[in-house]
Amino acid sequence: MKLLICAGPATTGKTAVLRHMIRKLLAKNLRSAFLKIDVQYAEEDEIFAREFGIPTKKVYSGELCPDHCNVMVLGDALRWADAEGCQVLMVETAGLCLRCSPYVDGGLGIVVLEATSGMNLPLKVGPMLSLADIAVVTKIDRVSQAEREVFRSRIQDVAPQVRIREVNALYGIGIDPLVASVEAFPDAGENLLLRGNPPVGTCTICVGKKEIGWQAHFGVVRALENQVFYRGE
Amino acid sequence: MIESITILTGHGKKGGTEGVERIDFKMGDVVSIVGPTGSGKTTLINDIELFADGTTPTGRRVLINGMPPPAEYRDNPACNPIALITQHTTFLSDLPVNEFLRTHARIRSQSPVDGDGLVRQTLDFANQLTGEPIIPTSQMTELSGGQTRALLIADATIICNTPIVLLDEVENAGIHRTRALELLRRYRKIFIFVTHDPRIALLSDYRIIMQQGRITDVLYANDEERECSVKVSQLDDLLTRMRDKLRFGERLTIEELEGVL
Numbered sequence: 001m002k003l004l005i006c007a008g009p010a011t012t013g014k015t016a017v018l019r020h021m022i023r024k025l026l027a028k029n030l031r032s033a034f035l036k037i038d039v040q041y042a043e044e045d046e047i048f049a050r051e052f053g054i055p056t057k058k059v060y061s062g063e064l065c066p067d068h069c070n071v072m073v074l075g076d077a078l079r080w081a082d083a084e085g086c087q088v089l090m091v092e093t094a095g096l097c098l099r100c101s102p103y104v105d106g107g108l109g110i111v112v113l114e115a116t117s118g119m120n121l122p123l124k125v126g127p128m129l130s131l132a133d134i135a136v137v138t139k140i141d142r143v144s145q146a147e148r149e150v151f152r153s154r155i156q157d158v159a160p161q162v163r164i165r166e167v168n169a170l171y172g173i174g175i176d177p178l179v180a181s182v183e184a185f186p187d188a189g190e191n192l193l194l195r196g197n198p199p200v201g202t203c204t205i206c207v208g209k210k211e212i213g214w215q216a217h218f219g220v221v222r223a224l225e226n227q228v229f230y231r232g233e
Numbered sequence: 234m235i236e237s238i239t240i241l242t243g244h245g246k247k248g249g250t251e252g253v254e255r256i257d258f259k260m261g262d263v264v265s266i267v268g269p270t271g272s273g274k275t276t277l278i279n280d281i282e283l284f285a286d287g288t289t290p291t292g293r294r295v296l297i298n299g300m301p302p303p304a305e306y307r308d309n310p311a312c313n314p315i316a317l318i319t320q321h322t323t324f325l326s327d328l329p330v331n332e333f334l335r336t337h338a339r340i341r342s343q344s345p346v347d348g349d350g351l352v353r354q355t356l357d358f359a360n361q362l363t364g365e366p367i368i369p370t371s372q373m374t375e376l377s378g379g380q381t382r383a384l385l386i387a388d389a390t391i392i393c394n395t396p397i398v399l400l401d402e403v404e405n406a407g408i409h410r411t412r413a414l415e416l417l418r419r420y421r422k423i424f425i426f427v428t429h430d431p432r433i434a435l436l437s438d439y440r441i442i443m444q445q446g447r448i449t450d451v452l453y454a455n456d457e458e459r460e461c462s463v464k465v466s467q468l469d470d471l472l473t474r475m476r477d478k479l480r481f482g483e484r485l486t487i488e489e490l491e492g493v494l
């Protein structure tokens with residue numbers, strides 16, 4: 001099973017990129033299963049099921065962060081895709097909190113960014129970009145060639161080892177190299193590990209403490225004038 | 234060294250092959266692409282800039298020196314032999330002009346460059362094309378349509394300084410068009426103009442005719458058109474002079490038309 005995990009801010013064109021990839025993979029007799037992980041609303045699964053007749057699923061992360069949810073369900077999802085007779089599992093995730101990344105060793109990690117999103121975006125998305133294998137830049141026809149090139153260099157400055165692929169997801173231009181990368185990637189093994197180091201600390205808010213002020217919290221905390229420090233055992 | 238660039242044609246919007254099988258652009262050629270709005274002019278130069286390999290919606294292929302271009306042309310701006318001046322009249326980049334240009338100069342060059350020098354030269358060039366000088370510390374997003382176009386042309390010429398330059402309707406958006414042509418033609422490159430402007434079309438060695446996404450024909454300038462070209466340029470200069478007079482609140486006289494009409 002080839003595993004592809006695709007992350008990126010909302011509305012950058014993840015779905016449009018994956019649609020072209022699913023079509024081109026099908027044309028090569030490689031059937032994809034599609035899993036969408038989102039916080040509260042998604043319909044990509046239904047669209048793809050209708051359009052390509054492939055097995056699809058969605059998971060609302062709800063109480064969990066999407067990346068956390070991804071870790072929980074990915075093992076099951078690989079077995080599901082296999083049972084459905086697919087050769088590729090594509091996971092699309094919103095990857096929202098930007099402290100960790102959804103990618104795993106054993107799967108191709110793709111981040112989708114739009115060329116129109118401003119020159120500082122690459123600096124803001126953290127490990128979602130720096131731990132990816134490929135950064136796909138969409139909406140390239142909406143900016144000048146010069147801006148496209150400067151955007152590319154802003155990505156390269158933060159994430160020098162990430163390959164950059166510019167695509168026009170409207171017309172499917174530039175998708176072939178992405179398909180080739182999926183095909184060339186080794187099959188996902190048994191014991192998958194999250195890529196990179198998750199952020200340290202337990203989120204006291206996630207466990208239900210609502211009091212404002214670091215004095216009421218424990219673990220990694222921070223005050224306005226101090227860097228983070230550790231409080232507690 | 235780039236000597237030629239070739240388009241192996243594909244199909245139009247409604248299918249159907251194009252009017253010619255291939256077009257070879259040779260170093261030094263000045264070419265126009267003409268056709269009504271929506272006929273696929275921008276799509277054609279985008280195909281060239283993307284080094285189309287049969288996978289774009291037109292099915293066209295682009296060769297450099299008769300060969301498929303190496304991947305690095307696309308992946309490394311320092312190796313890209315093409316500068317494209319798009320139809321955009323606004324920038325979306327939230328950077329100051331000087332920082333943007335310095336970054337672009339750095340990545341477009343294969344060796345360390347005098348960034349500040351290039352930025353200065355680029356701004357000097359741009360300011361010859363626009364009535365409203367560009368302030369280096371202003372944000373890219375604040376530039377007017379004319380300033381944006383002027384900066385795109387200057388950036389392509391000074392910073393990219395590539396052997397192939399593609400220009401999409403430079404005549405629009407308030408720049409000194411005649412001055413731009415004059416400055417550009419000092420360089421020996423392949424120039425491909427998408428244009429509705431008779432003056433630019435007639436200054437070209439040949440022009441590509443487009444209709445419904447298809448290249449229908451390639452027309453070479455003949456002697457009669459070359460004669461027309463001189464007259465058309467005079468007419469165009471006349472109109473420019475008159476336009477300026479009107480803009481500055483002056484009156485026109487019938488004498489101004491003499492010798493031209």
Ligand SMILES: Nc1ncnc2c1ncn2[C@@H]1O[C@H](COP(=O)(O)OP(=O)(O)O)[C@@H](O)[C@H]1O
Binds near residue numbers: 271272290291
């Ligand atoms: N050969 C073609 N095949 C399919 N679609 C095309 C083709 N040429 C142009 N188009 C489409 O037609 C539309 C108009 O083309 P465009 O290049 O913007 O025209 P122009 O620049 O001449 O105004 C675009 O949506 C473009 O994608």
Ligand SMILES: [Mg+2]
Binds near residue numbers: 274275276320401
């Ligand atoms: Mg156009």
